[in-house]
Structure formats: structure tokens, C-alpha cells
Amino acid sequence: MSNIVCTHCNAINRVDAERDALAAKCGKCGEPLFAGEPADLASEALERQIARSDVPVLVDVWAPWCGPCRMMAPEFEKAADVLEPRVRFTKLNSDENQALSARLGIRGIPTMILYADGKEKARTSGAMPASQIVQWVSGNLCKS
Template identity: 60%
Template sequence: MSDESRVVCVHCGAINRMPEARNAQEAKCGRCGQLLFDGVPADVDAGMVDRQMTKGTLPVVVDVWAPWCGPCRAMAPEYEKAAKVGEPGMRFLKLNSDENQEMAARFGIRGIPTMLLLRDGKEVARVSGAMSSSQILGWLGQNR
């Protein structure tokens, strides 16, 4: 097991090496200077999801949603609460299925909201439907 992680910056895509002993909450990107973790799920495009999956070592949680989806909007604050607790051990992302239809199709998304747990470039778990933050964290704990 390595004593460092590779963390991909959601702002610029740079790969940052993070020693395990370092306080990740205070860590900044070596390229753009932004905080690597701010407790808020990043709204990203398909390219950033791919980069997080393939270049980073953290588990990646992706909320696939759309702006017109009522349950998606209802779950958004709960997902944000879960991110505040789950970071920096995991990377929390939001993927708009309307703007990233090819990636949604690639993942076989049939309904939204759908959450995916990705590790080492592969999907390891998924769940559909709106959930509370405690349900999200429980699901992540079961599938970690």
C-alpha cells in the first residue's frame, strides 16, 4: 500500500500527490492553487469524470442528475451534506446527464438521480432514487 494518494484537482485537472500524513482539508493544487477539497460536490463534465476515475486514487462518487428532475433537486442538499462528511476520503462529483449524454449512456443510466461509486477506473456500485445524506453515507459505507 502506498503512503500517498493521487488527487485530481476538479478545477484544473492537475494530478497532485498527497502524502497520507498531510492534512488533506488544507491541501491546495500545485498548479492552480485552489483547495483540493472544499466539501462541495464539483459539477463536472464527462472528461473530468474520466480523469478522476483513471488518474486519481480516491474512490469517486458521481451523482448523475438533470436540472429538470425534481428528485434530483431535492437530493442535491443531501448529497452536499454527504460530501462534507465523506471528503477527503472520497471525491464527490455531479454529472448533468443532459449535458453529458454520451457518458450517461456509457454508464447505462436509465433513471435519475443515480449515484455511481467508481474505484480504479471501474464502477463498483450504483443506486437510483433520491436519498438522505445518512442513506448516502450508509450506502457508501456498505460498498467501500
């Protein structure tokens, strides 16, 4: 059993490992637990994902005015399509969530932060194509 936090209502769902997580729906709101695309979350919802979800969480910290962020957005979506449900893909708008961005030590955007077991596992800044995102995430999850 794995705990999966719903990106729509923040409910914690227990999903059997034998069950297809892509087909799983939230027991509270009925929305799919994985949509194959990044979830744009506010601070509290993101912190709940990191703290309570059993799957690794990848955060793309971005801003609407950032050219490289806008260029990377479709690539981040393509990577989500490849790696979900093994990894939860999320986006954090640094303009709308300035306190959390500061607490995370964001110095430049786009910045991706990978969390596993509630702890930061890796971080990188700069736009990259989907294939490189997939390689970066997979490589960092394989490290002990």
C-alpha cells in the same frame, strides 16, 4: 502518497498520506483539492477523476429539470461534508453530458455510481437522505 485530481484544472497532485487532504491545494492552480461540496464536472474531467484519482469517486448523475434530483442535491452536499476527503463527490449533468450518460447506462435519475481503483464498485438509483448516502457509500467501500 495518493494521487488527487484537481476538480478545477484536472492536474494530478501527489498528497502525502500524513498531510491533511482537506488543507491541500493544487500545485498547478492553487485551488483547494477538496471543498467539502460536490464538484459539477463535464465528461472528460469526470473520466480523469475516475481513472487517475486514488480516492474513491462518487458520481451523482442528475438533470436540472428532475424534481428528485433537486431534492437530493442538498443531501448529497451534506454527505460530501461528512465523507470528503476519503471520497471525491462529483455531479454529472446528464443533459449536458448525454454521450457519457449513455455509455454509463443511465436509465433513470438521480443515479449514484461509486468508483474505486478506476472501476465501478456500486450503483443505485433514486433520491436518498444524506445519512443513507453515507451508509451506502461506506458499506460498499467496506466490501471486498
